Amino acid sequence: MTNRLQLDRFLPYRLSITSNLVSDRIAHAYESMFGLTIPEWRLVAVIAEVDAITQAEIGERTRMDKVTVSRAAIALVGRGLLERAPNESDKRSHLLSLSAAGRELYALVAPKALELEARVFARFTPAELEAFTTMLRRIDAAALEED
Amino acid sequence: MTNRLQLDRFLPYRLSITSNLVSDRIAHAYESMFGLTIPEWRLVAVIAEVDAITQAEIGERTRMDKVTVSRAAIALVGRGLLERAPNESDKRSHLLSLSAAGRELYALVAPKALELEARVFARFTPAELEAFTTMLRRIDAAALEED
DNA sequence: CAATAATAGTTTCAATTGATACCAACCCCT
DNA sequence: AGGGGTTGGTATCAATTGAAACTATTATTG
Numbered sequence: 063m064t065n066r067l068q069l070d071r072f073l074p075y076r077l078s079i080t081s082n083l084v085s086d087r088i089a090h091a092y093e094s095m096f097g098l099t100i101p102e103w104r105l106v107a108v109i110a111e112v113d114a115i116t117q118a119e120i121g122e123r124t125r126m127d128k129v130t131v132s133r134a135a136i137a138l139v140g141r142g143l144l145e146r147a148p149n150e151s152d153k154r155s156h157l158l159s160l161s162a163a164g165r166e167l168y169a170l171v172a173p174k175a176l177e178l179e180a181r182v183f184a185r186f187t188p189a190e191l192e193a194f195t196t197m198l199r200r201i202d203a204a205a206l207e208e209d
Numbered sequence: 210m211t212n213r214l215q216l217d218r219f220l221p222y223r224l225s226i227t228s229n230l231v232s233d234r235i236a237h238a239y240e241s242m243f244g245l246t247i248p249e250w251r252l253v254a255v256i257a258e259v260d261a262i263t264q265a266e267i268g269e270r271t272r273m274d275k276v277t278v279s280r281a282a283i284a285l286v287g288r289g290l291l292e293r294a295p296n297e298s299d300k301r302s303h304l305l306s307l308s309a310a311g312r313e314l315y316a317l318v319a320p321k322a323l324e325l326e327a328r329v330f331a332r333f334t335p336a337e338l339e340a341f342t343t344m345l346r347r348i349d350a351a352a353l354e355e356d
Numbered sequence: 357c358a359a360t361a362a363t364a365g366t367t368t369c370a371a372t373t374g375a376t377a378c379c380a381a382c383c384c385c386t
Numbered sequence: 387a388g389g390g391g392t393t394g395g396t397a398t399c400a401a402t403t404g405a406a407a408c409t410a411t412t413a414t415t416g
Contacts, residue, residue, distance in 0.1 A: 067319040069254040069271070073326055073342065074231045078247075079272055080345045081228030083352040084221045099372090100225075107216040118394055124216070125226055127374060132395060154381045154394045172214040179220055182351045186344070194344050195220065197337065198227045204329045205230040246402090265364060274404060279365060301364040301411045 084182060091178055096171055101126055101134040103171065106143065106160065110168045114157040116149060143167055231329060238325055243318055248273055248281040250318065253290065253307065257315045261304040263296065290314055 069075055085100065092098045098106070104124050109115055117131045124131075135158060138144035143164035146156040160168060183191060216222055232247065239245045245253070251271050256262055264278045271278075282305060285291035290311035293303040307315060330338060 067254065067323055068258060069251060071342070072254075072322065073330055073338070074235050075251070076342055076345050077224075077228045078232055080348050080352075081224045082272070083349055085225055087352055088221050104216060104222070107214065107219075111215060116394075121394095125229070128395070129374060129397095130372095132397095133372095136396090149394095152382070152394075154379095156395085175219065176214055182348065183220055185347070185351060190344065191220070193340065195218070195223055197333070197341050198223045200332070201227050201329065202230055204332060205227075205234055263364075275365070276367090276404060277402090279367095280402095283366090296364095299364075299412070301409095303365085 087182070088178055091174070092171070095174065096167065098171070099134070101130050102138055105131065105134045105138060105158070106164060106168050106171065109144070109158055109160050110165070114147070114159045116155040116157060118155065120158070138164070234329070235325055238321070239318070242321065243314065245318070246281070248277050249285055252278065252281045252285060253311060253315050253318065256291070256305055256307050257312070261294070261306045263302040263304060265302065285311070
């Protein structure tokens, strides 16, 4: 029989399985260790990298929905981890940056994140990981094309 | 600065991005073409491969939550795509199989699925795809370990 | 063979999600 | 200047999700 589909070999399916397995692990760890959801943690990470950024930019970088970004930002501001400064050049938006507490938290979370990553990916060689991420990026590009 | 985390290179994050991009594309296509959610479509695919199977087994194979499987099964039975036969050897469970209509649908959906997959993954060589799926499986194994 | 634990499947409920609508501010065009 | 369209962000609402409780059946153990 030609052209037979086996779910087990169907790449979108495999990708989803793997992503969920990894995400679940990480999500539980973040939640229990720092009380952070994945979107919240992503905001912290992105903002730590750039210092000041608008929500729209965060959405673009992380491909998170703007609603998701909005809620995560509100939650983090509420917890004193994030600060909002008025954006002079566009008064609709705010510039988000980490508060002192936010930077402290980040200093705790980042190594933990790398450790979690290492625990799952330790068994792979740098070359394998490199090839893998390259594939992921190429797939991203393919999925985004012609829509 | 050593040990700096860049979200952009954080593998769990990249994996999630890619998986979501691909899933969204597929989900929209299935929904608009066949009125199927992804869990529903997975049931159809798995059941087509094996003929008769319990929900528990489906959950095991696909790593979908039993609640998700239950709801998809109910929906598919309701639409006449799936049939439930009593399982003589265990009266708690049912044996699910495709109805005639279900097989017809599957005959339509499967090639479409392969085509969608091809559209995103066409640019990769068989060797690349092979290496990629191998990585995914190894990651699955790593993520499942010691938990 | 009770009685206890485990399993298949469903229901319930609370949380997360994203589509949509909305407001305010901006941009562009004439 | 002043509409017409776009964009940043929030609010609302309906759908999806999974944890936990529940029912019915099966397995295990004393």
